[in-house]
Amino acid sequence: MLSIALSSLRFRAGIFVASFINVFLGAAILMSFASLLDSAGSPAVSRADKNTLTTMALVIGGWGLLIVAFGVAATSTLSVRQRDTEIALLKSAGATPRQLGRMIISEVTVISVAAAIVAIPVAFFTGRACLAALRATNQVAGGGAYHFGVFALTVGLGDTVFAASIAAYAAARRAASLSTRDALAVAAAGERRISRKRIVFACLFLLAGIDCGVLTATVFNDRGFVTMSLAGEACIQTSIGLALFAPALMRTAAWLLGRPLQMVSRISGYLAGTNVRQRPDQATNVLMPIVVFVGLAAGSLYLQSVFNNANAASRIAESADGKGVETLNFIIVAMIAVFAAVVLINIAVATTIHRRREFGQERLLGATPAQVLWMVGLESITTAVAGLIFGTVGALAGVVPYSIARTHSAAPHVGIGIYLGVVAVVVVLMAAANLGATLRAMRRPALDAIAVTSVA
Amino acid sequence: MKRGNASTAEALRLDSVSKVYLSSRVPVAALKGVSLSLPPGTFTAVMGPSGSGKSTLLHCASGLDEPTSGKVYVAGDEMKFGSEAELTKFRRGRVGFVFQQYNLLPALTVRQNITLPLRLAGARLDKERFRTVVERVGLAGRLSHRPSDLSGGEQQRTAIARALVTWPAILFADEPTGALDARNAREVLLLFEEAVRTFGQTIVMVTHDPAAAASASSVLFLSDGRIVDKMERPTAATIAERMTRLGGEASLTAAAEV
Numbered sequence: 001m002l003s004i005a006l007s008s009l010r011f012r013a014g015i016f017v018a019s020f021i022n023v024f025l026g027a028a029i030l031m032s033f034a035s036l037l038d039s040a041g042s043p044a045v046s047r048a049d050k051n052t053l054t055t056m057a058l059v060i061g062g063w064g065l066l067i068v069a070f071g072v073a074a075t076s077t078l079s080v081r082q083r084d085t086e087i088a089l090l091k092s093a094g095a096t097p098r099q100l101g102r103m104i105i106s107e108v109t110v111i112s113v114a115a116a117i118v119a120i121p122v123a124f125f126t127g128r129a130c131l132a133a134l135r136a137t138n139q140v141a142g143g144g145a146y147h148f149g150v151f152a153l154t155v156g157l158g159d160t161v162f163a164a165s166i167a168a169y170a171a172a173r174r175a176a177s178l179s180t181r182d183a184l185a186v187a188a189a190g191e192r193r194i195s196r197k198r199i200v201f202a203c204l205f206l207l208a209g210i211d212c213g214v215l216t217a218t219v220f221n222d223r224g225f226v227t228m229s230l231a232g233e234a235c236i237q238t239s240i241g242l243a244l245f246a247p248a249l250m251r252t253a254a255w256l257l258g259r260p261l262q263m264v265s266r267i268s269g270y271l272a273g274t275n276v277r278q279r280p281d282q283a284t285n286v287l288m289p290i291v292v293f294v295g296l297a298a299g300s301l302y303l304q305s306v307f308n309n310a311n312a313a314s315r316i317a318e319s320a321d322g323k324g325v326e327t328l329n330f331i332i333v334a335m336i337a338v339f340a341a342v343v344l345i346n347i348a349v350a351t352t353i354h355r356r357r358e359f360g361q362e363r364l365l366g367a368t369p370a371q372v373l374w375m376v377g378l379e380s381i382t383t384a385v386a387g388l389i390f391g392t393v394g395a396l397a398g399v400v401p402y403s404i405a406r407t408h409s410a411a412p413h414v415g416i417g418i419y420l421g422v423v424a425v426v427v428v429l430m431a432a433a434n435l436g437a438t439l440r441a442m443r444r445p446a447l448d449a450i451a452v453t454s455v456a
Numbered sequence: 457m458k459r460g461n462a463s464t465a466e467a468l469r470l471d472s473v474s475k476v477y478l479s480s481r482v483p484v485a486a487l488k489g490v491s492l493s494l495p496p497g498t499f500t501a502v503m504g505p506s507g508s509g510k511s512t513l514l515h516c517a518s519g520l521d522e523p524t525s526g527k528v529y530v531a532g533d534e535m536k537f538g539s540e541a542e543l544t545k546f547r548r549g550r551v552g553f554v555f556q557q558y559n560l561l562p563a564l565t566v567r568q569n570i571t572l573p574l575r576l577a578g579a580r581l582d583k584e585r586f587r588t589v590v591e592r593v594g595l596a597g598r599l600s601h602r603p604s605d606l607s608g609g610e611q612q613r614t615a616i617a618r619a620l621v622t623w624p625a626i627l628f629a630d631e632p633t634g635a636l637d638a639r640n641a642r643e644v645l646l647l648f649e650e651a652v653r654t655f656g657q658t659i660v661m662v663t664h665d666p667a668a669a670a671s672a673s674s675v676l677f678l679s680d681g682r683i684v685d686k687m688e689r690p691t692a693a694t695i696a697e698r699m700t701r702l703g704g705e706a707s708l709t710a711a712a713e714v
Binding site: 266267270274275278279358361362363364365366367368369370371445446447450 | 515520541547548553555557559563564568572575576577602618
């Protein structure tokens with residue numbers, strides 16, 4: 001089965017390259033932060049420095065861990081689900097569920113281990129740069145050398161490979177349990193219901209998010225950095241919880257936006273609305289990373305903004321160190337946001353390219369390339385709007401409690417500028433990824449695109 | 457929508473159409489100057505050994521592929537191989553398709569699938585025509601189902617209804633019975649015959665099955681990119697016999713070329 005797995009990797013390069021990039025970036029970011037723990041362990045480091053380094057690594061690592069695990073799991077799951085037809089064919093050719101499971105898991109493992117290994121040297125240097133930045137902003141003293149060791153490897157590598165394997169395991173279990181007929185039907189029509197397991201996980205994340213929010217506003221409301229990172233945790237956990245509910249959210253959004261879409265463009269809007277309603281699985285693939293991206297980016301940027309405003313209001317002059325912390329915070333958020341954005345792009349491109357055959361059929365039936373582009377564009381807008389709404393809810397889950405903690409007012413006094421920036425980024429990323437991928441999918445003649453043995 | 461085939465004497469005309477594929481190392485001439493003329497309301501089967509160019513003929517005649525040279529006329533209008541959008545707009549209302557693999561959109565219901573080409577063309581749905589076609593293909597009770605809920609035969613009948621409801625000047629069918637069992641295949645062929653009889657539909661069907669080709673009013677035999685024979689009022693037996701000889705000739709020429 002391993003040889004089938006490997007030839008499959010070569011055959012369907014696109015989605016696997018996406019998986020590889022996500023695991024690579026995720027592992028690099030996590031290992032960089034985890035290396036701070038290694039550095040904190042060096043004997044020459046003072047107790048205070050040890051504390052700072054450990055807190056930073058754990059707090060940032062905590063968010064990062066979740067986001068990376070989420071991103072890697074989402075792409076790995078997609079890489080398996082896009083092959084429902086192939087899996088159904090293997091089943092009908094006599095592959096046992098066990099063999100299929102081994103095939104899927106070995107594929108995902110080969111990719112994630114390879115990507116994580118390539119990430120090690122990169123993480124070594126970014127981790128060192130991170131420590132240097134901390135020293136430059138005087139958050140840690142000069143003592144102690146940079147170490148990249150056990151923690152970096154176990155936490156950084158462990159989390160990414162673990163997340164990928166869990167996702168692969170779940171996908172393999174699902175693939176194995178579907179009957180051949182069902183697998184073919186699902187491949188054609190998409191998944192309808194949200195599984196009970198998914199609902200349980202979604203609820204757990206939402207509860208954890210609310211819990212962090214409540215703690216931010218009450219028990220931990222004056223702990224400085226801890227308060228802020230707890231609020232950040234509230235944003236992320238709530239966003240991931242909402243993201244897991246994405247199929248239901250997507251259907252609601254499609255239902256609400258169905259009419260307006262048709263007003264924009266009668267036929268493309270009609271197709272876009274039907275696709276989103278009937279194949280919510282396609283749209284939700286992309287909806288999930290949007291919700292997480294918006295929750296993370298809008299959330300953490302507004303947390304910083306509330307922090308600055310509160311300090312300004314209580315006339316706390318911002319020290320040089322404070323500025324340094326802010327800069328560092330931005331860099332860290334930016335790194336994780338870039339990761340979330342890459343996941344978003346990868347998933348959007350992979351999902352759209354996968355629809356090549358559908359586009360081909362529409363073209364054969366009389367859709368012009370412009371009509372197909374409009375259809376995809378309107379679907380992207382629907383998904384982006386849904387993602388922005390639910391991502392904003394996720395961001396508010398952390399920002400409101402933090403605002404209460406710092407200013408005793410639930411409505412944070414912050415500008416709309418950051419939010420507009422986040423909206424712009426989401427819209428540009430979606431448009432570029434989806435329309436670009438659609439154009440690419442339509443580059444070949446429609447006849448080739450509908451060929452049953454089309455190379456994806 | 458106007459019926460393009462009502463006023464003209466020819467539903468389809470090919471003027472020395474050739475197609476050369478340059479993708480492989482050696483250029484391959486799949487069609488070598490094919491000319492033909494089909495009057496409206498005829499049902500023509502195209503047969504030939506594999507590699508004889510029958511699929512290429514269908515693709516070039518229907519505007520899915522651009523001929524290297526030669527002209528194609530549908531209902532008297534010359535097909536312009538400009539941009540994809542222009543070609544698509546030309547095909548709308550003139551050309552209908554039925555494929556071996558049905559090509560139904562999984563997200564749409566049977567009704568939505570059938571009306572899709574009209575919607576794409578921005579044309580109004582002729583309710584009377586829709587009702588007639590849907591009843592003829594026997595899908596009246598399945599309109600709100602999705603393709604994944606249908607049997608292969610029902611899916612192909614949906615595809616046929618989708619093609620017929622637009623009043624195409626010509627309907628191209630590419631191995632329409634290839635994925636069906638004998639009973640469903642028979643049903644599809646009966647639908648084609650009925651469409652020719654009652655709607656005056658023109659149909660061109662590529663097939664390798666002599667039994668399927670026998671339901672056509674005439675058969676064109678293709679070999680090595682050329683039309684080598686034409687048979688009127690064929691039967692499965694005469695077609696099979698002719699095909700055997702063609703297959704023999706083709707393998708002889710192939711042997712001679714080696």
